Amino acid sequence: MDILNLSESTDTIILAVIIILAALIPYIFSLVNKEKKIRKLYRNAVDEGTDKPLLQHPIFDLAACIGCGVCTEVCPEGRVLGVINGKVAIVNGARCVGHGECARHCPVGAIKIGLGDISIREDIPKLSADFETSVPGIYIAGELGGLALIRNAIEQGVKVVDAIAAKAAATKQKENILIIGAGPAGIAAALQCVKKKLNYRIIDQEFPGGTILNYPRRKLTLVQKVHLPLYGEMSKQTYSKEDLLELWDEMIDKYEIKIQTMQKLESITPLEKGYAVKTNQATFQAEQIILALGRRGIPRKLGVPGEALTKVMYKLIDTSSYTHNKLLVVGGGDSAVEAAMGLAHQTGNQVTISYRKENFFRLKKRNNDAIQSALKLKEVQVIFSSTVKEILEDKVILVQAGKEIELQNDYTFIFAGGVLPFKLLESIGISFGKVVESQL
Numbered sequence: 001m002d003i004l005n006l007s008e009s010t011d012t013i014i015l016a017v018i019i020i021l022a023a024l025i026p027y028i029f030s031l032v033n034k035e036k037k038i039r040k041l042y043r044n045a046v047d048e049g050t051d052k053p054l055l056q057h058p059i060f061d062l063a064a065c066i067g068c069g070v071c072t073e074v075c076p077e078g079r080v081l082g083v084i085n086g087k088v089a090i091v092n093g094a095r096c097v098g099h100g101e102c103a104r105h106c107p108v109g110a111i112k113i114g115l116g117d118i119s120i121r122e123d124i125p126k127l128s129a130d131f132e133t134s135v136p137g138i139y140i141a142g143e144l145g146g147l148a149l150i151r152n153a154i155e156q157g158v159k160v161v162d163a164i165a166a167k168a169a170a171t172k173q174k175e176n177i178l179i180i181g182a183g184p185a186g187i188a189a190a191l192q193c194v195k196k197k198l199n200y201r202i203i204d205q206e207f208p209g210g211t212i213l214n215y216p217r218r219k220l221t222l223v224q225k226v227h228l229p230l231y232g233e234m235s236k237q238t239y240s241k242e243d244l245l246e247l248w249d250e251m252i253d254k255y256e257i258k259i260q261t262m263q264k265l266e267s268i269t270p271l272e273k274g275y276a277v278k279t280n281q282a283t284f285q286a287e288q289i290i291l292a293l294g295r296r297g298i299p300r301k302l303g304v305p306g307e308a309l310t311k312v313m314y315k316l317i318d319t320s321s322y323t324h325n326k327l328l329v330v331g332g333g334d335s336a337v338e339a340a341m342g343l344a345h346q347t348g349n350q351v352t353i354s355y356r357k358e359n360f361f362r363l364k365k366r367n368n369d370a371i372q373s374a375l376k377l378k379e380v381q382v383i384f385s386s387t388v389k390e391i392l393e394d395k396v397i398l399v400q401a402g403k404e405i406e407l408q409n410d411y412t413f414i415f416a417g418g419v420l421p422f423k424l425l426e427s428i429g430i431s432f433g434k435v436v437e438s439q440l
């Protein structure tokens with residue numbers, strides 16, 4: 001009887017072990033696979049130079065991290081973080097805009113948001129507590145100063161104007177402010193000038209809106225509570241890209257903001273009093289300058305013959321304007337793929353992507369899935385390992401493995417990143433290296 005009982009309980013134990021293993025083994029495999037994928041993403045980011053965050057980003061207390069991965073799931077920008085060797089790591093830092101959701105959701109408080117060791121950073125301008133650069137009278141507001149997010153840009157735009165107004169009042173001088181850049185920082189600065197009845201002017205290389213203009217269509221944008229001058233609290237928390245742009249337009253119209261578009265800053269030179277600001281179209285004179293240029297820079301050109309043709313563009317605002325066209329999209333990042341997909345879904349378009357790498361490897365999952373299915377359905381053609389040799393009125397010439405490929409072409413869209421503004425700042429004499437506590 002006892003022997004029977006023993007054998008029964010042994011069977012039960014064996015069965016239990018089998019059940020546990022059956023559940024555990026696939027789970028362990030899935031964890032191993034997930035980590036493999038994350039390591040690959042990380043290696044790709046290192047190859048592309050996009051592993052390091054450029055702006056404020058999560059800083060980890062690894063001793064406290066329990067590797068639960070909650071922080072990796074809550075990021076609104078997708079795969080920025082991953083768990084490697086049981087601890088959180090930055091997998092694709094360039095994608096981080098510093099929302100801080102990871103820090104807010106970490107169950108053990110192992111994450112804080114900061115700029116890291118900025119003393120060694122050559123892309124963070126040295127600023128006073130009033131956001132004045134090392135060149136007197138030239139101020140920086142918004143992302144150019146090192147901190148991303150719309151709320152920070154708005155708050156800094158306002159603070160800079162207040163500081164200029166206070167100085168002008170103290171020295172009994174009339175202020176004459178030129179704001180360069182009409183993103184959230186520049187627009188907030190302009191609204192604060194209107195509110196304070198200050199003498200100002202705002203210019204931009206494009207249209208008002210800043211980086212938001214380049215967000216994907218209907219991108220859900222998180223905006224932390226912030227007070228916009230003459231508007232009040234922006235308290236909705238999430239806005240669509242289109243809602244935000246509409247809000248800027250309404251404010252610009254209502255307060256007759258003096259904005260001049262298509263003015264690309266080229267140089268700033270000191271005068272006896274104030275500065276001469278040269279753009280591609282005009283020269284302005286100002287005593288105080290607010291640089292609200294952001295960090296996206298000027299679109300990078302390919303430097304190929306024909307690039308100056310009007311059919312060549314560096315951004316796509318409205319896909320529905322292009323139908324029954326033969327289109328080339330150059331690039332392999334999210335912007336290029338999103339543009340290509342948007343164009344491919346319009347009636348009668350034939351869309352080709354030319355990408356210099358042999359595969360897509362730094363796309364958001366959503367974009368990667370979409371392009372893979374579009375390739376299967378032959379909605380888009382991709383020519384990998386190719387570069388543009390020349391752009392002509394009605395065609396483009398690509399080169400792949402030494403061979404020329406000629407494509408009929410109505411419009412060419414180039415998404416090759418941006419030329420950052422730091423050289424320009426250096427030429428003005430602005431020093432880099434350390435931000436002040438008040439910026440953080």
Ligand SMILES: Cc1cc2nc3c(=O)[nH]c(=O)nc-3n(C[C@H](O)[C@H](O)[C@H](O)COP(=O)(O)OP(=O)(O)OC[C@H]3O[C@@H](n4cnc5c(N)ncnc54)[C@H](O)[C@@H]3O)c2cc1C
Nearest residue numbers: 142143149150181183184185205210211221222265293294
């Ligand atoms: C994909 C993506 C998603 C994001 N999501 C969010 C989000 O959900 N929530 C959030 O708070 N933030 C988000 N951000 C960050 C946010 O967009 C930026 O931090 C914010 O726009 C910075 O504002 P800014 O005014 O400093 O600069 P920008 O918005 O970059 O504006 C700079 C302006 O300067 C102009 N300019 C640049 N160079 C010149 C020149 N040489 N001459 C003349 N004009 C020039 C540009 O044309 C532009 O209009 C996101 C960023 C990206 C890239």
